[in-house]
Amino acid sequence: MEEHITIGLVEDQLLFRNGIKAILNSWDELEVIFESGEGYSVIDRLRTMDRIPDVMLVDLSLPPDGNRAYSGEQLTVDLAEHFPDMKVLILSGYQDEHFIARLIEIGAHGYLVKDSDPLEVYQAITTIHQKGVYINQLALKAIQRNFGKRTKSVVQPNSDLTRREIEILQLTCEQYTAEEIGEKLYISVKTVNGHRANLLLKTGSRNAAGLVMYAVKNGLVEI
Amino acid sequence: MEEHITIGLVEDQLLFRNGIKAILNSWDELEVIFESGEGYSVIDRLRTMDRIPDVMLVDLSLPPDGNRAYSGEQLTVDLAEHFPDMKVLILSGYQDEHFIARLIEIGAHGYLVKDSDPLEVYQAITTIHQKGVYINQLALKAIQRNFGKRTKSVVQPNSDLTRREIEILQLTCEQYTAEEIGEKLYISVKTVNGHRANLLLKTGSRNAAGLVMYAVKNGLVEI
DNA sequence: CTTTTTATAGGTATTTATACCTGTTTTTCG
C-alpha cells in the first residue's frame, strides 16, 4: 500500500524543526511539504498552496512576540476553522492536563509531548491520517480527569492586557493580596478583584498560580 | 583530512535528541557516541566508557527528576572538573545574556540557542574541536556586557526542599488545587496542605504566587 | 540501633480568592 501522507511543521526552534523533519523524512510514506517558524503567516501561506498538508504538527509554545502572542492554541483554532479537513497534532513540552484537555476541546486531533519516541510520532501521524484522531494514554487521562471541570475559554478576541491589569498582575506576582494592592493603588479591593477576574479570563488561568506563570512566560515580571 | 569528531548529547526531550542526532550524523566526520536524557548519570557513565566524546552538547534546561535538581549548569561544572579535555557546547532555549556569560564563565566552550541553523551547530562543533572554543556574536556580546558583573551562584538554593515538596510545588505551578493534587498523588488534602505550609515557610513566601515565583527562579518548572 | 527527617493525617479557625452578578464614572479613540 503506497499511501503518501503530507506533513506540515510549525515549530519555532529551527534546530528542532530540522531534527523532526529529518526523522519524519526517514519514513518513505511521510512527506514534509510545509514548515514555518511562527504561527502568524501559516493560514495565509496555506491558502496560496496547491497541496495542503494532511497532518499539521503544531508546537504549543510558539514564543510570545513582546506580550502579544500568536500561540499554538490560537493557530489550532484557526486551522480548524479554515481547513476543517486538516488534522492537527500538537507537540508540546508540557504535560499539563488542563492544556491537553483544552487543546483537544478546541480542535486538536492528537497531543504529543516533545519527550516522545520518534516511533510514536510516526504512529500518531498514521493513526490520525487513517482514523482522524490519535489519543494516547496521556491524552485520555487528561480528558477523563478534566471532563466537566471548568476550563477557561482559550481564545479571547482581544487578549491584550490593559495597563492597569498588568500593574495588578505584577503586584500579584510580588505576593501582595488584593487588599494590599487596593491600598497601594488607592482603589477599592473590589476593583482589584474585578481586574483579577478579567486577568483570569484573558489569560485562561484558574488561579493566582496560573497568573504568575502567565506573567513569567510573557516577560511581564523580572525573574 | 579525515578527522572524526565524537559527540555526546545530553538533552531531556527524546524527540529533540533524536532529531539533532539525525542532523549530526548526516555529516560524515561527526559521530554521536553518547547520549543521555538526564544529567545525573552522565559523569558515572562516562567513567566506564573507553571512548569519551570530544564535544558534549548539553541542554541547559534539564528538568529536575522528581527529587534533586541537576541542571545543565551543574553538569557543565562537573564535566569541566572530571573531564577537562572535553569541550562543552551549551544548547539553550534562552538568549539571556547573564545565562550565557555565566555558562562560559563556569566552563562552557560555546553557547547556541536552539533556534540555530543546523549548519551553525556543525560549525560550532568543528570550531570547538579545532580551536577549543566557539564564540558567536551572541555569546561575545553577552560576555562583553556582563564582564566583571557579579553572577548568581550556580549551586541550587533549593536543596532544602524534599522531593515531595518539589512535586507539590510543581503541581501548584500547574494550577492544581490542593484537593486535586491530593487526588493525583493519592494522599489526603490535609497532607498536601501540610507540605504547602512547609513550602511557604522554607521558601519564605506568603502565598501561592510566591511559591510559583520561587519555582521559576530556581528552575523547578518549565517556562 | 538510636535519632532525625520525611511523609502522612487530622482538627479548628480565619483569611483570601474566586464566581457571578449589577452598576457608574472616566478615558480613549474614531
Next chain:
DNA sequence: CGAAAAACAGGTATAAATACCTATAAAAAG
C-alpha cells in the same frame, strides 16, 4: 461629539488557601 473601552465600586455567595495546632509511621541518617 459620540461610542467604546477601561477603570472604578458594590453585593452575595462559595471555594480555596492559609495559620496554627497535634500526632504517628516510615524512611533516612548518624
